[in-house]
Amino acid sequence: MFSDMTNPLPELLTTLITIAVVVGAIPGVCNYLILLERKLSAWMQDRIGPNRVGPKGLLQPLADGIKLLLKEEVIPGHVDRILFLLAPGISVFTALLAFAVVPFGPVGEPGVPSFLRFIIAPGIDIGLVFIFSIGSLAVYGVVLGGWASNNKYSALGALRASAQVVSYEIPLGMSVLGIALISGTMNLEQIMMQQIEGGILGWNIWFQPVAAVMFFTASLAEANRLPFDLAECEQELIGGWHTEYSALKWALFFLGEYTHMITISLLTAILFLGGWHFPGIAEAGGEASIISWVIKLGVLLTKALAFICIMIALRWTIPRFRFDQLMELAWRVMIPLSLANLLMVMICKHFEFSLWWLLPGSAGLFAAWGSISASLRAAERASRPGYVKQQQGAATAAAGSAH
Amino acid sequence: MSETTKKKSIRWVEEPELGFWETTFVPAVLKGLKTTLRHVTARKTVTQQYPEVKPELPLHYRGVHRLNRDEEDRVKCVACMMCATACPANCISIQGQAAPPEWTDRDKFPKTFELDELRCIYCGMCEEACPVDAIELTHIYDLTGESREDLLYTKDKLLNVYDQTREDHRDPLRTGRGVLGPASEFVDLPALGPATSVPENDRSAKSETAGVIRTTGREGQQ
Numbered sequence: 001m002f003s004d005m006t007n008p009l010p011e012l013l014t015t016l017i018t019i020a021v022v023v024g025a026i027p028g029v030c031n032y033l034i035l036l037e038r039k040l041s042a043w044m045q046d047r048i049g050p051n052r053v054g055p056k057g058l059l060q061p062l063a064d065g066i067k068l069l070l071k072e073e074v075i076p077g078h079v080d081r082i083l084f085l086l087a088p089g090i091s092v093f094t095a096l097l098a099f100a101v102v103p104f105g106p107v108g109e110p111g112v113p114s115f116l117r118f119i120i121a122p123g124i125d126i127g128l129v130f131i132f133s134i135g136s137l138a139v140y141g142v143v144l145g146g147w148a149s150n151n152k153y154s155a156l157g158a159l160r161a162s163a164q165v166v167s168y169e170i171p172l173g174m175s176v177l178g179i180a181l182i183s184g185t186m187n188l189e190q191i192m193m194q195q196i197e198g199g200i201l202g203w204n205i206w207f208q209p210v211a212a213v214m215f216f217t218a219s220l221a222e223a224n225r226l227p228f229d230l231a232e233c234e235q236e237l238i239g240g241w242h243t244e245y246s247a248l249k250w251a252l253f254f255l256g257e258y259t260h261m262i263t264i265s266l267l268t269a270i271l272f273l274g275g276w277h278f279p280g281i282a283e284a285g286g287e288a289s290i291i292s293w294v295i296k297l298g299v300l301l302t303k304a305l306a307f308i309c310i311m312i313a314l315r316w317t318i319p320r321f322r323f324d325q326l327m328e329l330a331w332r333v334m335i336p337l338s339l340a341n342l343l344m345v346m347i348c349k350h351f352e353f354s355l356w357w358l359l360p361g362s363a364g365l366f367a368a369w370g371s372i373s374a375s376l377r378a379a380e381r382a383s384r385p386g387y388v389k390q391q392q393g394a395a396t397a398a399a400g401s402a403h
Numbered sequence: 404m405s406e407t408t409k410k411k412s413i414r415w416v417e418e419p420e421l422g423f424w425e426t427t428f429v430p431a432v433l434k435g436l437k438t439t440l441r442h443v444t445a446r447k448t449v450t451q452q453y454p455e456v457k458p459e460l461p462l463h464y465r466g467v468h469r470l471n472r473d474e475e476d477r478v479k480c481v482a483c484m485m486c487a488t489a490c491p492a493n494c495i496s497i498q499g500q501a502a503p504p505e506w507t508d509r510d511k512f513p514k515t516f517e518l519d520e521l522r523c524i525y526c527g528m529c530e531e532a533c534p535v536d537a538i539e540l541t542h543i544y545d546l547t548g549e550s551r552e553d554l555l556y557t558k559d560k561l562l563n564v565y566d567q568t569r570e571d572h573r574d575p576l577r578t579g580r581g582v583l584g585p586a587s588e589f590v591d592l593p594a595l596g597p598a599t600s601v602p603e604n605d606r607s608a609k610s611e612t613a614g615v616i617r618t619t620g621r622e623g624q625q
């Protein structure tokens with residue numbers, strides 16, 4: 001990548017421009033994602049949604065931003081001031097830092113002007129590891145915020161968040177290890193390019209469908225999104241760790257959350273759905289023109305937007321998990337499954353079987369998921385006091401009616 | 404199960420067994436998404452654009468009060484204090500005054516009639532209690548004021564509300580009977596013996612109209 005090491009100035013300038021664009025664009029994008037979420041949720045609930053500011057409510061994010069900027073910054077007297085002020089910063093900082101290695105467009109494609117790079121730090125060979133290490137730092141913002149608030153609800157929320165993130169780190173990391181093994185690299189651009197060169201049948205989702213579902217689920221839990229938002233659940237914890245936050249500091253937490261959502265969606269699209277590749281629209285090795293790279297950029301961003309829409313739809317569809325269900329899903333279902341999935345990929349790679357064996361193998365894994373969950377549920381029911389098995393109940397009923 | 408719990412009226416319900424698909428959450432999630440997305444695609448909005456579009460209120464809606472006028476534009480109220488007594492929020496205060504002699508159909512009328520719209524809970528008990536249908540609740544729901552005094556409705560304000568709403572189809576005059584209302588028609592009721600003693604010189608003791616307790620006359624007929 002650093003071909004012109006003798007003159008690092010253009011490289012530096014490009015990087016600075018990219019950083020400026022990303023840091024400038026992400027808050028705006030996040031604001032409009034919030035508008036999208038409000039609109040979609042309104043439509044799902046037969047409401048209209050924000051429609052007063054600007055045409056069709058399109059200036060609502062601006063009004064929200066101004067409101068949050070001008071609101072009074074309340075810092076309660078009982079908080080630990082330093083940590084209290086540090087927490088939202090950490091939240092945003094880590095979310096933006098993780099974004100540094102995520103390609104958000106066609107990287108290094110012919111035709112793209114040299115000053116447009118679509119990734120802040122290109123050629124990071126530990127891209128995946130970097131994202132997960134930084135992403136798990138994000139929980140520090142939550143934990144510090146909850147602890148510094150000096151409030152039992154915030155502390156409970158932080159406690160839940162730390163337990164949840166620690167649990168879901170494992171399936172999250174292990175579900176993408178299979179991809180790393182298949183691709184032989186952790187560089188996101190190379191993972192993307194390998195899939196693109198394979199065409200639509202080269203997309204990783206064909207080889208790792210269960211891993212894709214697990215990755216998406218675990219990243220929802222990582223981002224504290226519903227149905228896994230136990231850390232901030234309004235009904236029990238009054239917002240959890242951000243109970244005591246107001247105005248801009250509260251907005252920073254949400255900026256962090258929505259940046260996390262963008263990162264997750266882009267990652268899902270890049271890791272499992274072939275990045276900017278789409279058959280018939282954006283193929284590898286096209287002619288180098290402005291139209292081609294704009295289309296590629298559009299395809300990738302559309303895929304990411306689709307995932308964001310799914311996340312929003314899920315949030316307004318499914319009720320929140322119970323905490324024991326959450327932990328059970330992580331420790332008893334997803335961690336064993338991701339391990340088995342990893343083992344499957346290892347066997348496939350070692351004995352040089354066709355990667356297509358992974359597809360029926362994943363179906364088997366899914367069957368194992370269902371069976372494990374069903375048996376867990378049955379065991380939980382049987383352990384309840386006063387539980388009468390249905391067969392026994394039916395037997396007694398039959399015996400009773402015979403008399 | 405013990406013998407005592409085996410009654411026929413008790414139905415024992417077990418929670419349904421969760422099978423393979425239910426425990427993977429997949430069908431449930433898809434079903435839920437189908438429901439929510441159906442609402443997005445085939446949307447029947449229930450939101451009313453309030454300040455631009457006014458809501459259609461039911462006829463029995465209980466809003467701001469009014470004091471009705473009779474056919475001679477006098478206040479219908481006879482200052483009987485029934486509404487003030489019935490009011491659970493204690494928001495009505497009335498000062499009665501002897502009616503002028505030319506008002507032959509009533510003894511008293513309200514000198515002042517104050518109703519605190521901020522204290523009122525809009526239960527409609529005053530309307531129920533009023534024997535002459537003088538106080539009624541209208542459809543007006545968007546009441547605003549700049550001070551507490553603004554919302555302390557006096558007799559004039561309450562009569563103004565009547566003037567504003569008398570033509571409104573949503574606030575029909577509920578009074579159809581008699582000049583003053585249903586209570587003014589009870590002229591033929593036999594007077595009963597006194598529940599409490601009434602001074603002989605009290606005006607009510609000499610009155611011939613119904614509802615007045617008197618000591619002489621028809622006790623033997625009962």
